[in-house]
Amino acid sequence: MSIALLGINHRSAPLSIRERLSISCGEEEKPFEELKKIPQIGEALYLSTCNRVEVLVNMNDAEAGVKGLKAFITAHGNLSPGEMGKCLYVYRDEEAVRHLFRVTSSLDSMVMGEPQILGQVKDAYRLCVKQKASGVILNKLLHHAFRVAKRVRTETAIANNAVSVGFAAVALAKKIFGALDGKRVLIVGAGEMAELAARHLMDGGVGRMIFTNRTYENAVRLANDFHGIPVEFELLDEQLGDVDIVISSTGSPDCIISEDMIAGALRRRKNRLLFLIDVAVPRDIDPAAGEIDNVYLYNVDDLQGIVDQNTQGRLEEAHKAQVIIDAEVEKFAGWYATLDVVPTIVDLKGKAEEIVKGEMEKSHSWMKNMGEEERGNIEVLVNSVVNKILHDPVVGLKKESRNGGADPYVAAIKKLFRLK
Amino acid sequence: MELIFFRIALVAYLVSTVGYIASLFAGRVRVAKASMWVLALAFALHTVHIVMQWIGTASIPSASIYGSLSFIAWAVAGSYLAFQTKTKTQILGAFVSPAVVVMMIAASAGLMDEPPIPAALSGPLVSFHIVLLLIGGAFFALACLAGIMYLVQDNLIRGKRVRGLSRLLPSLQDLDRINHLCTIWGFPLLTFGIIAGSIWARTVWGNNWQWDPKQVFTAVSWALYAAVVHQRIAIGWKGRKAALLSIIAFAGFLFAFIGVNAFFVTMHRF
Numbered sequence: 001m002s003i004a005l006l007g008i009n010h011r012s013a014p015l016s017i018r019e020r021l022s023i024s025c026g027e028e029e030k031p032f033e034e035l036k037k038i039p040q041i042g043e044a045l046y047l048s049t050c051n052r053v054e055v056l057v058n059m060n061d062a063e064a065g066v067k068g069l070k071a072f073i074t075a076h077g078n079l080s081p082g083e084m085g086k087c088l089y090v091y092r093d094e095e096a097v098r099h100l101f102r103v104t105s106s107l108d109s110m111v112m113g114e115p116q117i118l119g120q121v122k123d124a125y126r127l128c129v130k131q132k133a134s135g136v137i138l139n140k141l142l143h144h145a146f147r148v149a150k151r152v153r154t155e156t157a158i159a160n161n162a163v164s165v166g167f168a169a170v171a172l173a174k175k176i177f178g179a180l181d182g183k184r185v186l187i188v189g190a191g192e193m194a195e196l197a198a199r200h201l202m203d204g205g206v207g208r209m210i211f212t213n214r215t216y217e218n219a220v221r222l223a224n225d226f227h228g229i230p231v232e233f234e235l236l237d238e239q240l241g242d243v244d245i246v247i248s249s250t251g252s253p254d255c256i257i258s259e260d261m262i263a264g265a266l267r268r269r270k271n272r273l274l275f276l277i278d279v280a281v282p283r284d285i286d287p288a289a290g291e292i293d294n295v296y297l298y299n300v301d302d303l304q305g306i307v308d309q310n311t312q313g314r315l316e317e318a319h320k321a322q323v324i325i326d327a328e329v330e331k332f333a334g335w336y337a338t339l340d341v342v343p344t345i346v347d348l349k350g351k352a353e354e355i356v357k358g359e360m361e362k363s364h365s366w367m368k369n370m371g372e373e374e375r376g377n378i379e380v381l382v383n384s385v386v387n388k389i390l391h392d393p394v395v396g397l398k399k400e401s402r403n404g405g406a407d408p409y410v411a412a413i414k415k416l417f418r419l420k
Numbered sequence: 421m422e423l424i425f426f427r428i429a430l431v432a433y434l435v436s437t438v439g440y441i442a443s444l445f446a447g448r449v450r451v452a453k454a455s456m457w458v459l460a461l462a463f464a465l466h467t468v469h470i471v472m473q474w475i476g477t478a479s480i481p482s483a484s485i486y487g488s489l490s491f492i493a494w495a496v497a498g499s500y501l502a503f504q505t506k507t508k509t510q511i512l513g514a515f516v517s518p519a520v521v522v523m524m525i526a527a528s529a530g531l532m533d534e535p536p537i538p539a540a541l542s543g544p545l546v547s548f549h550i551v552l553l554l555i556g557g558a559f560f561a562l563a564c565l566a567g568i569m570y571l572v573q574d575n576l577i578r579g580k581r582v583r584g585l586s587r588l589l590p591s592l593q594d595l596d597r598i599n600h601l602c603t604i605w606g607f608p609l610l611t612f613g614i615i616a617g618s619i620w621a622r623t624v625w626g627n628n629w630q631w632d633p634k635q636v637f638t639a640v641s642w643a644l645y646a647a648v649v650h651q652r653i654a655i656g657w658k659g660r661k662a663a664l665l666s667i668i669a670f671a672g673f674l675f676a677f678i679g680v681n682a683f684f685v686t687m688h689r690f
């Protein structure tokens with residue numbers, strides 16, 4: 001029996017190739033049907049996200065199984081054998097476990113520490129269970145992977161800091177306002193960064209989102225996308241007093257929001273805190289506005305600076321995470337290694353139980369004159385003796401299997417005890 | 421007998437402090453929550469101690485400096501716990517509980533022998549006067565602490581240094597809210613405490629005001645807090661300015677409470 005993991009990810013293959021593989025396996029049940037057809041595969045998990053396509057299997061004949069899988073992937077992804085050779089990675093046994101733990105803990109993601117991958121792996125596992133494609137090994141392995149991901153997330157700071165401008169904006173907003181619900185956001189202008197920040201704020205749970213633009217139609221379009229409200233550009237100054245967060249991203253060469261406008265807005269807001277995010281180049285908001293009490297102004301460089309600070313931090317945390325993962329891989333390997341002796345131990349104990357049962361029945365005749373309690377005591381005594389005798393061989397078997405040399409002992413025990 | 425409760429409370433405060441500081445480093449909220457429960461337990465035990473002393477001597481244990489320290493520690497712990505339910509900021513615990521422990525340790529130095537209470541300082545009205553002022557002071561202390569944390573966090577955010585300490589501190593809005601609520605709760609307590617004191621002064625010394633240094637400085641401190649309350653409610657001060665003023669006001673309060681005894685001769689001898 002062995003475990004293998006094959007796949008391609010954003011580092012090994014360009015998007016065009018990943019697309020082909022994941023599209024052709026688009027329908028949910030299809031990959032499992034195909035995978036089940038490969039005879040050597042006992043259990044299989046199929047994971048497909050925008051950045052990776054991987055197959056994790058437990059198979060009983062390693063070489064043939066990997067060959068079958070490669071054929072499956074090539075056929076499914078419409079890949080040429082050449083392309084596949086360049087992009088596909090194959091991990092076996094411990095390395096497969098290590099890779100799975102890394103992926104689930106988000107160490108292999110494009111943005112290290114991102115939270116989505118854990119959910120994606122859980123969904124893939126749920127589907128796998130639904131398709132009855134998982135068994136003892138994959139069940140244990142996946143649950144272990146989820147625990148490892150949780151350890152990594154709680155014991156390292158890998159998930160703590162933002163690595164995109166959008167994340168940074170939300171993290172800052174939370175630092176200023178605490179909870180974001182009920183907070184109102186004004187988005188001035190349009191543009192990728194503004195929309196990204198807006199989307200992150202929406203995900204962060206803000207209340208109303210208001211859109212304004214020199215071209216009213218653009219404001220309407222964005223408002224529809226975000227379920228927000230469009231407002232005419234002339235009303236910009238008025239809106240400033242009503243919102244808590246302003247994201248500005250117009251193409252204007254001059255500042256469209258002056259220090260006086262902010263000072264006035266603050267008075268109207270009775271000095272409630274105001275967070276201004278200026279992602280425009282050249283800047284939309286007068287930098288002097290940032291000096292006003294209770295106003296916090298961040299421009300594109302400031303946000304990028306936070307992102308950069310955090311990327312370095314993530315690398316340090318990734319190292320810590322790797323240490324945790326290595327330890328957990330060993331734990332899993334230890335469990336996995338004892339698997340080959342488990343059936344033998346079960347058989348051995350089973351045989352002992354049968355013997356005890358047989359002898360107890362045979363002694364029925366002279367025991368029936370004894371009281372319940374005495375009979376019970378004898379049974380306890382007999383079982384205790386048997387367990388103690390078997391204890392050393394069982395423990396010894398497990399120990400040998402952890403050291404990797406259990407086979408001769410298993411063979412010996414099977415022979416000597418005449419187990420099946 | 422009641423000293424047992426004091427001692428166990430002290431130990432529990434200590435455990436809770438260790439827990440809070442550990443939670444800061446480990447970054448885990450569960451440890452902070454557990455520490456809060458330990459703090460609550462310590463507070464309950466401390467309450468038992470104070471109640472027993474009160475029943476025993478018919479006055480609250482604050483005639484001496486040691487008794488006062490114990491009582492202030494109790495008040496600070498109590499106000500912090502009351503806060504916990506409102507704003508869910510566990511982090512303040514890491515600052516409050518060490519302060520409580522320090523006060524308790526200082527108090528334990530002399531709790532055994534309570535000096536005889538002079539005639540002018542015994543009676544229910546005096547107890548009322550002292551209790552109100554101490555609890556008010558505890559609230560003001562919390563407000564000052566929140567104000568300091570606000571200024572630190574404000575500085576960090578403006579300076580774009582948001583990685584280390586800034587992550588541990590609560591959000592600006594939460595800190596401002598704590599500062600606001602504590603000041604609003606503390607101010608009436610201070611007011612009634614002063615009034616109770618002046619009514620008692622009339623019964624003991626004949627008139628409401630003796631121009632005693634402590635009275636004068638407490639009045640100054642009252643005026644400062646009145647200004648804070650006014651600026652917050654009427655003018656709508658929030659954030660930085662309010663934080664600064666509440667720190668200044670608390671400095672005034674501390675001076676009136678402790679500093680005066682060092683520099684002036686006063687009737688309010690401990």
